Amino acid sequence: MDYELERLLVNVLFILLPIFVFQMFWVDKDKVNTELNKPAFAIMLSISIILCMSFPIEFFPGFMFDLRQVPFIIGALYGGYYFSSWLFITIIAYRFFLGGEGVYVNFFVVSIISICVPLLFEWYKKIKLDKKILLSITIAVLSSIFTIFLSHFVSQNPIEYKTISFNYFIIQGLSMGLVVYLVETMKYNNLVRKELIKAEKMSILTQISASISHEVKNPITISQGFIEALEDEDNKEKRREYIGYALEELKRAQNIIYEFLALTKPELDSMKSINISQELFYSVNVMKPFAKSRSVQIEVEEIEDNCMILGDRQKIRQCFINLIKNSIEAMETGGVLRIKALKNSNKIHIDIVDNGVGMTPNEIKRLGTPYFTTKEKGTGLGMMIVFNFIKKMDGDIEIESQKGKGTHFKISFPLLKFQPQ
Ligand code: ADP
Ligand code: MG
Secondary structure (H helix, E strand, O other): OOHHHHHHHHHHHHHHHHHHHHHHHHHOOOOOOOOOOOHHHHHHHHHHHHHHHHOOEEEEOOEEEOOOHHHHHHHHHHHHHHHHHHHHHHHHHHHHHHOOOHHHHHHHHHHHHHHHHHHHHHHHHHOOHHHHHHHHHHHHHHHHHHHHHHHHHHHOOOOOOOOOOHHHHHHHHHHHHHHHHHHHHHHHHHHHHHHHHHHHHHHHHHHHHHHHHHHHHHHHHHHHHHHHHHHOOOOHHHHHHHHHHHHHHHHHHHHHHHHHHHHHOOOOOOOEEEEHHHHHHHHHHHHHHHHHHOOEEEEEEEEOOOOEEEEOHHHHHHHHHHHHHHHHHHOOOOEEEEEEEEEOOOEEEEEEEEOOOOOOHHHHHHOOOOOOOOOOOOOOOHHHHHHHHHHHOOOEEEEEEEOOOEEEEEEEEEOOOOOOO
C-alpha cells in the first residue's frame, strides 16, 4: 500500500479509537448525558488530534497534512465554542511545537473553522442524521481543499496534479461521515437505554399502584367507621379513643401514599453515601400491599442497622422493588418471602429468598438479558435494570434457584469505611 494511504488510514484509527474508548468508559457507564457536552469528550478529541498530528504526510517540506480537522470539526459541531476554543489551543500549541512553514496556513484554517463551524452548533442539533452526515462531510472536504490550495499558495509550489493527494480529500470526507454516524448511534443507543429504564419503572408503578390504592382504602374505611360511631357515642372517654383510632388509620393511609409518591420522584443520578438498611426497609414497606394482594407474607428476619454504602437512593430502591416484585410473582399460590441483611467486616450481604416457581439453569443464564420474560404481562427489563444498577454501585449479585423449589438472590455491596455509630 502506498505510504500516503497507509498514514491516512492510521489517522482514521486514531480518530476512531478515542471514540470507542469514550463509548466504553463514559457512555456505557452512564457518566455522560446524550448531549456529549462533557470535558471527557473534549479530552478524547484532543488526544485524537495530537495522535493524528504525530503521523502526518509531508506533501512538500514544512507542510503537514493529516486528519486533525476531523476531530476538530466534530468538537465544534457537538460542543460549540466551548469545545472549539479548547481544541484550537491544542492544535495551535502542538503545531508550533512541530514547526515548519505550514504553521501559518494551519493557524489560518484552524481559526476559520473554530470561528465559523460553532455558528452551526444550535442548528446542527436539530437536523436529521443524513443531513448531519452530509453537512459534516461538506465541511471536512471544503476545509481540506482550502488547506491544500492555501499551502500551495504560501509555499509558492505550483499546483500540479501529482502533488495533490486525492486520497486526502476522500479519506477526510469519509472518516468524517463515519465518525458522525458513530457518534449519533452512540447518542441514540444511550437515549433508548434511558427510555427503556424509565418505561420499566412506569410499568412497575402501574402494576403495584392498584394494590396500593386498594391498601389505602382499608384504613380510610376503618376511620370512617370510627367517625360514624362518634355520632352515637356520648361517653367522653370512648369518643377520645375513637378519634385516636381514626387518626391513626388516616396516618397509615397517608404513609402509604407518601411512600408511593417517593417512588415516582425523578431520578437525580447521583452517588451519595446512603443507608442501605433504611432503603431495604422502605422497599419492603412499599411492596407489602402488593404481597398481600398475592397472599405472600414478607418476613424480615434481620436487617442490620446503619449500613452505609455509596449509591443512588432511587436506583437502589428500584433494584429491591424489582427483586421483591419478581419473588412475589414467582409465588403464584402464595408463600413466604424471607429478607435478611447482615454485615461483616467490609460488606453488607442481603438475601432475598422465595419459595416460588424457581428457575432452570438455562433461565438463570438468561436472567438480565433484555426482554427475557416468562410472564404474560412481563417486560423482561426488571432484572436487566437490577444487574445494571448493582454493577454501577460496585455490588455483586448471585442467584441460586431450583425449579419448583424457589429462588435465593444474594446481593452484596462494599460498605463505606466510616460508619456512623
Ligand atoms: P419480568 O418480571 O417483566 O418478567 P424480569 O427481568 O424482572 O422481567 O424477570 C425476568 C424473568 O426472570 C421472569 O419472567 C421470570 O421468569 C424470571 N425470574 C425473575 N425472578 C424470579 C424469581 N424470584 N423466581 C423465579 N423466576 C424469576
Ligand atoms: Mg420483574
